[in-house]
Amino acid sequence: MPSPALEPIVATKLRHLTAEQVAFYHEHGYLRIPKVFTPREMDALDRDLTWLIQTWAGTSPGWSGPWRKKLMDEATEKKSQLIAMHDLQLYSEPWMRAVTNEKLCNSMADLLGPDVELHHSTLHAKPPETGHPFPMHQDWAFYKHRDDRYVDVLVHLDDTCHANGEIRFIDGSHKQGALEHITQTPEGACTPHLPVEQYPLAGTVPVPAKRGDVVVFNIFTIHGSHINTTDRVRRLVRVGYRHPENEQYHGQSLGRQGLMVRGIRPNAKGIRPAYVEE
Numbered sequence: 001m002p003s004p005a006l007e008p009i010v011a012t013k014l015r016h017l018t019a020e021q022v023a024f025y026h027e028h029g030y031l032r033i034p035k036v037f038t039p040r041e042m043d044a045l046d047r048d049l050t051w052l053i054q055t056w057a058g059t060s061p062g063w064s065g066p067w068r069k070k071l072m073d074e075a076t077e078k079k080s081q082l083i084a085m086h087d088l089q090l091y092s093e094p095w096m097r098a099v100t101n102e103k104l105c106n107s108m109a110d111l112l113g114p115d116v117e118l119h120h121s122t123l124h125a126k127p128p129e130t131g132h133p134f135p136m137h138q139d140w141a142f143y144k145h146r147d148d149r150y151v152d153v154l155v156h157l158d159d160t161c162h163a164n165g166e167i168r169f170i171d172g173s174h175k176q177g178a179l180e181h182i183t184q185t186p187e188g189a190c191t192p193h194l195p196v197e198q199y200p201l202a203g204t205v206p207v208p209a210k211r212g213d214v215v216v217f218n219i220f221t222i223h224g225s226h227i228n229t230t231d232r233v234r235r236l237v238r239v240g241y242r243h244p245e246n247e248q249y250h251g252q253s254l255g256r257q258g259l260m261v262r263g264i265r266p267n268a269k270g271i272r273p274a275y276v277e278e
Contacts, residue, residue, distance in 0.1 A: 015106035022110055029221035030207060036103045037155070037212040044094040049123070049235060050207075052092060057085040057123060074138045081117060083125035088237060096120070098155065099239050104214065105261040108241045111151050111216070115263030117189070119143070119150070119240035126165055126228035126235075136199035136224040141181040143219075143251035146192035149243035150176060150219035154185035154210045157235035159275065164234040165225040167215055168204035174218035194222065201226060 014022065017033070025031040037045070059082070080178045088095040098104075099118055120143070139152050160166035181192035201224050209215050215222060219240075228234045244265045248254055257265075 004231045014110050016103050016106050017110040024137060025111055025216065025218075028169075030169045030205075030217035030223075032143055032207055032209050032213060032215045033103075033107055034210065034213045035109070036101065036214045037098070039212065041094070041101075042096070042157070042212050044097055045060045045155075048092040048094045049088075049157060049237070052085065052088060052095075052123070053083060053125065055124070056091055057083050058225050059083050083123065083127065083233075085123045086120060088121050088123060091120075096235075098237075100259070100261050104153065104239075105241075107214075107216070108151055108153075108216065109262045112149055112241065112243050113263075115244050115266065116241050116261050117145045117175050117244040117263050117265070118258040119242050119248075120258070121237055121239045122252075124236050125233055128228065133201075133227040134224045135196055136170070136201065136204070136222050137181060137192040137193045138220050138222055140178050140219045141183075141251075142269060143240070143253060144178070144249055145219060145242065146247045146249065148177075148218055148220050149246040151241050152219060153210075153239040153241065154217075155237040155239060156211055156213050156215070157237065158232070159210050160234060160236075162206060162208075162226065163230070164228045164230045165216075166206050166208040167223055167225055167236075168201060168206050169217065170199070170222040171205050173222040174220040176222075177220055179220075179222075199224075 009229055021031055021033070089099045099121055105116060154167060158164070170234075183189060183192050199222060204224065207215050211227065241261070242248075242258075244260065
């Protein structure tokens, strides 16, 4: 289901990113922004993330589908695990500060325009040696929006590299718009993903990053990652930001208004304020 590419938003006055960084994002569909978080901020996030994993996060075999047997051998596939939870900012003050971080939110305004809404946050932790790989996909398949005024942000708690499954992209793939994903197989429903044969991890662009960096990408950018083969957990937290006029019609956090982290929420559709009684 291809969607027409939108004209890139050009901020009248950049708040954190350079013009070159903004142009790179719009051309390639992704961008690494170094040192968004200070070492002190990362220490607080790290401390609370350990507590969140122990207290609130769930562990599961992760994404389903026949792709698992193509990206993992049988023994690894049986042991592969994913540690995940949603909306960390609802459980931790440091994570509330993280999703409203000045450098991060100013960067989102540079990419989305002056009005920026927080949509969600999600932890993805790959355990040692059998940490879950991800087949190629667009995040649009998990929270469908009308257009591409949506930026996903990966906050890096750990340095990433090929061995622990850094994020990988198909360069410029966001220009194709939304693509239909596989959600049904002869065995039943499965996690949305693109055909492995048509969209292999081989040949994709790796974007390793350091602790405290963020990697951002368009909701239509095709991406995935290899398994974590190291002896240490690899932890990322994904944070989604959108233009408040970009309507969602399916998926995670549907119908929920998010925190306005920059600008204002336009009222083009005449939405009644939440406090007004019927």
